[in-house]
Structure formats: C-alpha cells, structure tokens
Amino acid sequence: MFIKALKEKKKKISVIGLGYVGLPLALELAKKFSVIGLDISESRVEQMKKGVDPSNELEASAFLDKDIEFTSKTKDLKRAHFHIVAVPTPVDDHKVPNLRPLLSAAESVGKNLKKGDYVVFESTVYPGCTEEDCLPILEEKSGLKLGKDFKIGYSPERINPGDKEHTVDKILKVVSGSDEEALEVIAEVYGAIITAGIYKATTIKVAESAKVIENTQRDLNIAFMNELSMIFDTMDIDTNAVLEAAGTKWNFLPFSPGLVGGHCIGVDPYYLLHKATKLGFSPQVITSGRATNDGMPAFIAKRLVQMLIKKGKNPSQCKVLVLGITFKENVSDIRNSKVADLIKELMNFSVNVHLTDPHASPNEVAHEYGLTMIDEISKNYDAVIAAVCHEQYKKLDQGYFKSIMNGDPILMDLKAMYPTPPENGLEIWRL
C-alpha cells in the first residue's frame, strides 16, 4: 500500500518549489510524512535550513519538529516517491504564459522518476497543461510510461498569503488523478493533512479549469466594480455608498473596485486566454475585464492630475506620497504591483512621488521597478494616495493626513479605508 509506506516513512514526499505555496504545504506534510523540500534557489534553501521563511509568511515555530530536509540538488528527488510541483507560472512581458519554471521542474522530476512514483502538479495552469505539456517531459526524461510505470495528478492551491485564518490545512482541496487509483492515492495523501476536506474532480482538466476560473471570476467581478467606479466618478456619485446600498439585496455579490496586481488574479486569466486563443476562440468578456483592470493605474493617475490642476497647482511642482506598493495588504510580495504602474504614470506627468511601505523591501522595489523608497515621510504633500490596506495605514486618521499635507490637500483613498465626509478642508477621492 502506497499510503502505508508513506505513513511508515518507508517512502518520501518531495515538494518542488518552496515559495508562498510550496513551503507551507511541505511543512504541513512534514508533520505526518518524511519530506524533501527542493528549491533551485540556494540562498532560499540556506534560509529555510535556518528556519527562516524567505517569503516572510511563516514564523520560525512553523519549522520546529518537522521531518523535512531542504535541498537545492535535484538528484535528491531520486529518494522520493510522491512528488508535488509548486513552482511559479508567470506571464512574460507580452502576457503570454511563461512555462519555463514548470517545464524545468518537470524535467528535474522526470530525470529522477522511478516505477511506482506519483507526480502531482499544484501550479496554476491552463486546462490541458499537465497532460499536454508536463507529461511528455516526464515520460521523455524518465523513459517510463504513464499508467504502466507512474501516475500523475493535479491539485490546485488556494492559499491566500497574509491570511492567518485560512491556512493550507483549512482550505478544502480539489484533487484529480490520471486514473481511479491515482485519484484515490492522491486524495489519501492530501486527506492526511487537510482538515477542511477533499474534493475529487472527475479529470485533471476539470481540476485545472476550476482553479483558473476561480481567479478569472474574481478578476471579472472586480473589473465590473472598476467600470462602475469610473462611470460614477463622472457623475460625482460615491461608488462605495452605492455598493453598500445595493448590498442590502440578498443576491448582490460583495466586490469592491481596486487595483488588481499580484501573481494570481491579474495573471491566471491570461493562461485561460492563451489556451482559448490557441484553440481559435476569441474570448471577449475575459479580455475586456483584464483591459479594464490593467487600465486602472492610468485612470487614477489622470484623475489626480486633473484634481491638482483644478486646484490651480502645477503637477510638475507637486509632491505626492504613496502609501503601500505590495500587491495586497499585510504581505511583502511586490510582484506585479499595480501601484508601481500608478507611480510610473504619475512620474510621466512629472509629479514628484514619495513611496513608502512598511512591508516591502526597498532593495526588491529598486530591483523590480527601479523605484527608490523614502526613509522617512516628510511634510507639505499636495496629495497622499493610500494604495494598500496595511494594518499600519488603517490606523491613520484625517488629522494625521492634514499634518503632513500643505493647503488644499487631496487624499486618494483607493481602499476606502477612511471614513467620509472629510474634515478640515481635506478632499477625499475614492474609487
């Protein structure tokens, strides 16, 4: 029995890619099983060996009493029999899926695959990727055949970085397998650590599709809110007040306008679009939602410049403070930050922008976006853009904003964090 051998630690589990998804999963598995955690980044592996999460999500205590061995050597995969791949699946500059990390991970697993092994992919992909792109690499590199020699599956991850409540074990897990037996074994392995339950999808493609549409649906709902906020802005109607009123109906869905950054919601729809387009289909709704959300930084920058000019100010002589650059609240992840796009739009209007964020690393921000963060918030700002809903920013009040701004100030409250109406001549603009 495969699961028995895993539980008795006669066989090991490997997790390939120890980022936001892979590390918490590997540590959870290491409570019950013997785990090999592989990451190509030696510096990240060195940190994990010292009990430090390079993604700043987990405390040192999460590493205690776990049967896990961290490595950057792919040949160590030879000693494992159940492999889980959780490497990044980004898009390139043209918004086309970049499968390089995934295919290279499949190659590493393939070279070390043995008869009787299982390989489960967790990375978010388009429907068909596991069987059409990853499987051929596994077979070619191992010389083994699916079904006869080894089995595969797909189990999407739903982890929500920064969320201390919905940890990996408390999120219902969708699993799928290349045949009935694979499905049962994969469900048993995850079932040993996930307390929220297991959902067995009928096929690998169904599980892949389910994941990609979860985030696409969110993208579209937010795009609708953003479109509404642009319409209401032209009529000087407060979108948040409208949403609160509409939300009193039992079936009105609670979404808010905002910047859609990060590596999931703003990226995953491109995977679905890529596959659909390849098949000759031209999705209108998904494309339109993406365009709306990607256009928000330019819209917000333009609105601020209009407001400054209306106040008789020359934007090129204005100083604007931006609070927050991470892709969401209370995390350090700055990948695909739409706040960075907003800052660049403002810089194109020659606005002098000061950026600060208690969670973001100044080095990473400089490396990723060429932006320098300020050491200390100064005074006399013409406007403040509260862009990310970090706990530290939620505590600020209008009195504080007035104290760091000059006459006739504007507060752009992109996350509707602060109560209205404004006091003491502060103008508050919300999406």
Ligand SMILES: NC(=O)c1ccc[n+]([C@@H]2O[C@H](COP(=O)([O-])OP(=O)(O)OC[C@H]3O[C@@H](n4cnc5c(N)ncnc54)[C@H](O)[C@@H]3O)[C@@H](O)[C@H]2O)c1
């Ligand atoms: N972060 C999330 O909130 C989230 C949620 C659900 C699903 N996902 C999906 O999970 C996957 C992983 O995302 P993430 O946020 O954990 O990524 P990440 O960038 O945080 O981590 C990925 C890790 O994989 C390593 N890596 C890259 N290529 C490798 C290779 N060939 N072999 C071994 N290691 C390699 C990197 O060094 C990095 O440490 C993606 O497909 C993502 O879309 C992410």
